[in-house]
Amino acid sequence: MREHLGRSCIRVFLTGILWCCLIVAAMAHAALTGAVPADGAVVETPPKSLSLSFSEPVSPLVLRLILPDGQARTLGTFVLRDRVLEIAPPDDLGAGTHVLVWRVVSEDGHPVAGSTVFSIGAPGNVPPVAEGSVDWPVRIALWVARVVSYAGLFFGIGGLFAVRWLIPGGADGLRVIRAATLLGAVATILSLGFQGLDALGAPLSALADRAVWQAGLATRFGLTVMALLAAFCLAFVAPSRAGFAGRAASLVSLVVGSGALALSGHASSAAPQWLMQPAVLVHAITIEVWIGALLPLAYALRRGGDAGRQALGRFSRLIPVCVAVLTVAGLLLAVVQVQQFGALFSTAYGNVLLVKLALLAVLFALVALNRWVFTRSAVRGDRGAARRLGRAIIVETMIVLAIFAVAAAWRFTPPPRALALVAAQPVSTHIHSDKAMAEITLTPGRSGPVQVSAVILSPDFTPLTPKDVTFVFSNPEAGIEPMRRRAVLQADGTWRAVDVVIPLAGQWRVRLDVLISDFELVRLQETVEIAP
CATH class of the missing domain: 2.60.40.1930 (Macroglobulin (MG2) domain)
Known part of the structure; x- marks a missing residue:
């Protein structure tokens, strides 16, 4: 019966992960608000300059002009003026219909692509342009890399911090914590390449190209990757350092890893910056402290004795504080990004948030059950309660992984805040x-x-x-x-x-x-x- 229940839970978990991956469509985070010549315009003479205006600051990745005969010209001369991209066209443009194909990266690190059409003299046949579509292998690879990177950050770096500062009796779990840290570092490096593929619209087979990695590094996500790698390196050093040096390295790794998440993504471009980025930092730190303590606590409970009871008591006192701070920071981020209650149901971002909230509700209910039922008996020495608490921690870990999977889907969904900004253009x-x-x-x-x-x-x-x-x-x-x-x-x-x-x-x-x-x-x- 238990084996059947476990298999059912795993199937539901994997199905949920797949669903989260498939619900998100290819949506832009910055939007084109104007073009000169205007889309569909007919001009009498070749334009001396081309320009594209966007809803937020962008950086160009690919600029091409498709001529009436189907030939493509790369446009390499341009000037970026905040939200306006001014492009120098070729000098020998002739009559007919032209297509300006563009691919840019928005301020929050997400690539956006599109095209505009204009004609010189009179409209002609529209030159063929490859239609943009979602490259699912790249998208899934980027999503998986994000999930594993989150796991490395919260279970690896957070777990190391817990062992050094909160639950010394959980040191038996250091091998698993180091493995999570290593996987997180590898996934973070790969995510930079996948980001470059997504930015350039290149297939997965182009991962070895140098230009792909340069494109990934050129986005704001490149800053996040560099900071995360620094945090992972500190986490590798911390276990070999005794005393204060090891504890200090684990603390710095925790803060740097959390701060990395505020360097790119939706919050990095939301206003007010002085409030949003610290909110992300606090949100991430509380998650690391809470989630990172789960594995060390499970190992401490398995060992038993006074060390396990002390670790459990310390953890039970810490959790209410983490949940309170996590909730306040999360609500602040959600209010700024969603803005209107109806957007929870009418946007993909809101749908993902609803799924995350549902999982958090289950997680909080389980935490309350552990805190007020199992913990008291386990602290008094009830070995049966301690075993049940250990199994509950495993379930908590699975729910947390599901939350990571859902949160990683936000990479592909523009927040209602950005959609409202586009609509106001x-x-x-x-x-x-x-x-x-x-x-x-x-x-x-x-x-x-x-x-x-x-x-x-x-x-x-x-x-x-x-x-x-x-x-x-x-x-x-x-x-x-x-x-x-x-x-x-x-x-x-x-x-x-x-x-x-x-x-x-x-x-x-x-x-x-x-x-x-x-x-x-x-x-x-x-x-x-x-x-x-």
């Missing part, structure tokens, strides 16, 4: 005719109340000051007839309408009625995509 379109041209911007570029502005110029790019300007919005597919909103000239020369509500998402026709004189009216019309 404006949408722009450029319209031109032989009598006038205009750059129209809707802020934000989603359904609901928006502010609409337009910069109106003559065909030769000189300022044009019409007598009156009116915005007209319509959505024939949704049965919405034209809505007219009069614009007001601002001090900076833009025409703006603030009492505009776009009732639903989709393709909207935006028309600008420009009254140049009492006898001349120019109408400029274009279609824009409004997000939900």
Whole structure:
């Protein structure tokens, strides 16, 4: 019966890990908010420069221009200005449709890819571009490496700290702790290569390429890897050092390893930085202290005697403090990243968080059972209670591994905070005719109340000051007839309408009625995509 139950638990655990790996889609953490020329634009002459604007700062990895004949040109000359990437195009661009293919890495260390299309002279056949897809071997390898790296950090470095500072009687577990530390270090090194593969969109077979490792190191995750490796090296040194030197090395390793997690990832780019990064540090330290003590405690209980009872008493007094601090730091991180309660159910990040919370609820319930039922009897010398407590610690360890597996899935899911930032970005379109041209911007570029502005110029790019300007919005597919909103000239020369509500998402026709004189009216019309 027990053997059948154990097998069932293992099957459920492995199924849960596989599910966590598959639920995440290929989502971006930074988003393209604008391009010059605009996506789908037709320009009369070859552009002197190309630019891409993003929702947060990025660094370019791959920039290519696909010409009308299908040839690809690598674009190596560019200037990065915070969230805007300005690119120098080739000098000999001809007529036809071109595709600008880009791959960048966002500030939190996650790669983003896409493409924009523009035509010179007149639209032509769109040159073939390889469609981006999820490279599951790379993704799974990166996920597994993250899980093993977490296990090395929390069970290895955390376990060593527990043996040196909290549970000396658990020294019998040093062999397992060292093995976890070694596996964590190897997985951390490999994760750098897998990060490079993901950043460049390269297959797993390219892992040996030097450029792949350089790309991984160039992302913010490279800082995390370097700090983690330093922590693992200190952890290898600590067991061979007696007395204060060994204890100090284990403490520094604990702090450095925890701090490494704050150098990249979602919290590294969230505001306010002075609060978020320390919250990650505290969150990680409490996990290391708590989880790291599980294996030493199990070995101490197996040995029995006064040492085991003392270790159990010390651990039981420490756990409430760890749980309290862990909960406060975790709630702070969750509130900043999720922002709205509904995002827990409507986003992949929120779904992963819900699964993690469910596992934590089970873990906390088991901790409470151990603390208030088994621990008291075990401290009094009840060997049966001590054995049950040892089995409970094994179950806790399995739950913790499942939590690591779920948390590693966050690498592939943008937080609702980032999605909200993208949704708040404006949408722009450029319209031109032989009598006038205009750059129209809707802020934000989603359904609901928006502010609409337009910069109106003559065909030769000189300022044009019409007598009156009116915005007209319509959505024939949704049965919405034209809505007219009069614009007001601002001090900076833009025409703006603030009492505009776009009732639903989709393709909207935006028309600008420009009254140049009492006898001349120019109408400029274009279609824009409004997000939900």
